[in-house]
Amino acid sequence: MNRSITTTRRFALSAAACAAIAGVGVLGSSAALAQAYPNKPVTIVVPFAAGGTTDILARIIGQALTTELGQSVIVDNRAGAGGNIGGALAAKSPADGYTLFMGTVGTHAINAALYKKMPFDPIKDFAPLTRVANVPNLLVANPAQPYKSVKELIAYAKANPGKVNFGSSGNGSSIHLSGELFKSLAKVDMVHVPYKGSAPAVTDLLGNQIGIMFDNMPSAIQHVRSGKLVPIAVTTAKRSPELPNVPTIAEAGVPGYEATSWFGMFAPAGTPAPVLAKLNSALVKVLNQADVKKKINEQGAEAYSETPEQFAAFIQAESVKWGKVVKESGASLD
Missing domain, CATH: 3.40.190.10 (Periplasmic binding protein-like II)
Structure with a gap:
């Protein structure tokens, strides 16, 4: 009986020691992963054609990230299906931090209500990093x-x-x-x-x-x-600082009208937490740089940054809002 108890205790202690070693190994590998990332170029998939707002913002941010991350950041335009073609490509890319996605209110708050069949799940297939601009x-x-x-x-x-x-x-x-x-x-x-x-x-x-x-x-x-x-x-509730003499649609004769676009950066779901943390930190840093803010503001947009948790909560609220607009409009696509 004593031998059995002793053996059991030894086994338990051995298992605990192995778990502790494994934990240290995971923490060590995570730290090493974050430290090594990135060691090759990073691609931002833009789901619309070159020259549009999504592309303009991605290139401004990509240029700043190139300096911040120490690796080239490449913009890859994959237009079509309201952003769904680019979204599907990014969602199915390796979750290693080397493929990012410039999402929009369309890809992450509208399309799920509009399209009968989606090639990706905007919530489950992506890890939100931060909103980058309100437009x-x-x-x-x-x-x-x-x-x-x-x-x-x-x-x-x-x-x-x-x-x-x-x-x-x-x-x-x-x-x-x-x-x-x-x-x-x-x-x-x-x-x-x-x-x-x-x-x-x-x-x-x-x-x-x-x-x-x-x-x-x-x-x-x-x-x-x-x-x-x-x-x-x-289309916003207030006039734009860049065009102060241009009225809002609401004040110009359509009471209650308000619509705002937003853009945000995502990584494929399953991207390691240390890499996500490093990307969020880098994005927040560049979005608060005076020259980046100036470039974004000159486009008539407002630079914006937040935590992944705040961005996720915002997306949920936007999905409800725009889902209602889609339903009331009667719009539907295959």
Whole structure:
């Protein structure tokens, strides 16, 4: 009996010692992993075409991260399906910190409600790192169009139902739903024209192939400043500091209207915690650098950073908000 007790105690102590050694090994390997990361280039998958807001922000942040991480940060544009093509690619990439994803309100708060089948789960397949920017959308028109204000646009659209075409970066994007919300609240009939990204839509807007866009400000503001596009209104509750003379849609004649886009950085789910922590720390650091903030603010956006936990809670709230908008709009895609 005593021998049995002694043997059992020895076994328990041995097991505890092994567990402790294993724990030390895990901690040691985690620390080593964080210290070694990154030792090769990092790729940011952008799910929209080059030249759009998502791409512009990714390149500003990628350039700063290159210096901060000591490795090249490459932007890889994979446009299509409202961001789902790029999202699926990033979600299925190795969870090692070398593939990041520049997600948007569309990919992580709208598409799950809009598409009948999703190629990835925006919550389960990604590890949120931080929001990087909040962006107002800007209602802009080609100068050749006969309206220069919200009231003139509404009057023209009501007098010419189905004659106003508004472009977007894709079905279900925040740019698309900003237009749908406008149609609903202003009670006008306009035709949505989806593109594979904001940049090609802006190209057609500049060529007067479409009349208006509710574009993300970073990809439209340069054309407003050059006089190639007419700024009609901003979609946010407050005016933009970059365009203080441009009214909000709500104050210009559509009470209750408000829509804001946001952009954030993600890693594939399963990426080691030490790597996620290092990436969040690096992102927060660069997003608070004066030159990075200036570059983002000059695009009409607001630089933003937070903890992964705060970002995750924000995404949950946004999913509820935009899911309701999608449902009320009746929009649905296969």
